[in-house]
Structure formats: C-alpha cells, structure tokens
Amino acid sequence: MGEAETVSLDLLDRRAVRARARNVAIAAVVVAAALGGIVSLFAGPLGFGVTAAVVAIPLLLLALTESRKTVQLRGHEVVAKALGSRVVDVHEATRFDLFVTDLRGTRTINVLIGGNGKAVSVSLAMYAGTGGRELGIYGLRRLADTLAGNADTRALVLSQLIVAQLQAEARGEAAPNRPLYQLASQAPQGSMAKRLNSDAVARFVAAL
Structure with missing residues (x-):
C-alpha cells in the first residue's frame, strides 16, 4: 500500500506566519516591560523581573508555537x-x-x-x-x-x-x-x- 498523500492546509505562507509570530513576540516584550516598570515603582527590581516574566513567557511561547505551526x-x-x-x-x-x-x-x-x-x-x-x-x-x-x-x-x-x-x-x-x-x-x-x-x-x- 502506498504512502498516504499529504496536502498542506495552511492558509498563510511561512513568511506571513513568521511575521505574525515576530509581531506577537515584540508586543510581548513591550507589554511585559511596561507592566514590569509600573510594578517596579512599588516592588523594586524584583517586582519588575517577576512581572515581566509572568507576562512575557506565555506570549513568547505563543509566538514560538505560531511560528512553527503547520x-x-x-x-x-x-x-x-x-x-x-x-x-x-x-x-x-x-x-x-x-x-x-x-x-x-x-x-x-x-x-x-x-x-x-x-x-x-x-x-x-x-x-x-x-x-x-x-x-x-x-x-x-x-x-x-x-x-x-x-x-x-x-x-x-x-x-x-x-x-x-x-x-x-x-x-x-x-x-x-x-x-x-x-x-x-x-x-x-x-x-x-x-x-x-x-x-x-x-x-x-x-x-x-
């Protein structure tokens, strides 16, 4: 029996997908830095780091997932x-x-x-x-x-x-x-x- 045919069902080409993922990553860094800066006014550098990580990591994982999704x-x-x-x-x-x-x-x-x-x-x-x-x-x-x-x-x-x-x-x-x-x-x-x-x-x- 021959190998099953594989057909792409990707709506966007890889260049467009990578561009969208890059935009998500940039937005993640910007938002994380902004919120971290606000929290650091009250909690210092530690507050900045924790807040930035909590906000950025899920969004960066989303960007990575989207960039590789087919x-x-x-x-x-x-x-x-x-x-x-x-x-x-x-x-x-x-x-x-x-x-x-x-x-x-x-x-x-x-x-x-x-x-x-x-x-x-x-x-x-x-x-x-x-x-x-x-x-x-x-x-x-x-x-x-x-x-x-x-x-x-x-x-x-x-x-x-x-x-x-x-x-x-x-x-x-x-x-x-x-x-x-x-x-x-x-x-x-x-x-x-x-x-x-x-x-x-x-x-x-x-x-x-």
Missing part, C-alpha cells in the same frame, strides 16, 4: 504540528464546528474537527473588507472529499459548503458572493471566537 491533510487524517503534533482521523471524528474570529476588522473562518479528546482547527478563509485570502483550491477540494467520508450530517454539510465555495470561485464570484465570506459576515464584530450554530449553517448550505 496543518496538513494526510490521507484522511488532519495533522497539526507545532511544538508537538495532534492527529485527528476525519472519518472517525465526532466534532465539526465552524468558528469565526474578528481581530481588528479581519475575520477568519475556521473549522474545528475533533474526536477522542483531540481537536484540530483548520483556517478556511480570512477576509478584510471585500477581499481576503482563502485556502488553496486543491486543499479545499481534498478536505471536502475527506469530510464526505464521515457519515455525520455535520461533516456532510461542511463538505457541501466547501464544494459550494469552490463552485463560486470557479464562476469568478467576488469574495462577498462566496459562501465562506457570507458566513463569516454573520458573526458579530469584535468576537474573538464565535461558534456558528450547526443548524443555521445547515439551513444556509441548503439554500445555496
């Missing part, structure tokens, strides 16, 4: 790698949720696939204004096919949603007329992570 589809398994790795078999998964995050006017729509106590988030598209970035055609196609291999109704709905997205792209539809953009726009502004109701998503897909 998501792949390997056969019918979704694999997320960063400091370690998580593997979810899509055909055996029991959780399928769409989430929308809104950060400074940029909305990202993600699908969370989980089972057996593990979950992997795949970013499908990112929009700002009337444009944005979407996962590559081949990655979307393979993900749709893999989701269709799970008998769970929610997985089948997500597969149909992705197929509709690909069809809209093939017709040359502008971003606002594509299903993922329309779903992302339904989440309230300023929402860090808004889960879209599964029944509402199913009705939306049925109406496409």
Whole structure:
C-alpha cells in the first residue's frame, strides 16, 4: 500500500506566519516591560523581573508555537504540528464546528474537527473588507472529499459548503458572493471566537 498523500492546509505562507509570530513576540516584550516598570515603582527590581516574566513567557511561547505551526491533510487524517503534533482521523471524528474570529476588522473562518479528546482547527478563509485570502483550491477540494467520508450530517454539510465555495470561485464570484465570506459576515464584530450554530449553517448550505 502506498504512502498516504499529504496536502498542506495552511492558509498563510511561512513568511506571513513568521511575521505574525515576530509581531506577537515584540508586543510581548513591550507589554511585559511596561507592566514590569509600573510594578517596579512599588516592588523594586524584583517586582519588575517577576512581572515581566509572568507576562512575557506565555506570549513568547505563543509566538514560538505560531511560528512553527503547520496543518496538513494526510490521507484522511488532519495533522497539526507545532511544538508537538495532534492527529485527528476525519472519518472517525465526532466534532465539526465552524468558528469565526474578528481581530481588528479581519475575520477568519475556521473549522474545528475533533474526536477522542483531540481537536484540530483548520483556517478556511480570512477576509478584510471585500477581499481576503482563502485556502488553496486543491486543499479545499481534498478536505471536502475527506469530510464526505464521515457519515455525520455535520461533516456532510461542511463538505457541501466547501464544494459550494469552490463552485463560486470557479464562476469568478467576488469574495462577498462566496459562501465562506457570507458566513463569516454573520458573526458579530469584535468576537474573538464565535461558534456558528450547526443548524443555521445547515439551513444556509441548503439554500445555496
């Protein structure tokens, strides 16, 4: 039996990912230094060091994780790698949720696939204004096919949603007329992570 095909599901290229991680690291140092400086007025150098470490270390670990994070589809398994790795078999998964995050006017729509106590988030598209970035055609196609291999109704709905997205792209539809953009726009502004109701998503897909 041949080795399972591996397809990248990374929405952003490595240069963009590293730039975002670098910005997080810089912000971590700046915020840690500022808060440490305030605390040092009352607690001296020790207070500065403890506060700076408490604030900076988690954010620097987040930056390191983000800089190394990749998501792949390997056969019918979704694999997320960063400091370690998580593997979810899509055909055996029991959780399928769409989430929308809104950060400074940029909305990202993600699908969370989980089972057996593990979950992997795949970013499908990112929009700002009337444009944005979407996962590559081949990655979307393979993900749709893999989701269709799970008998769970929610997985089948997500597969149909992705197929509709690909069809809209093939017709040359502008971003606002594509299903993922329309779903992302339904989440309230300023929402860090808004889960879209599964029944509402199913009705939306049925109406496409």
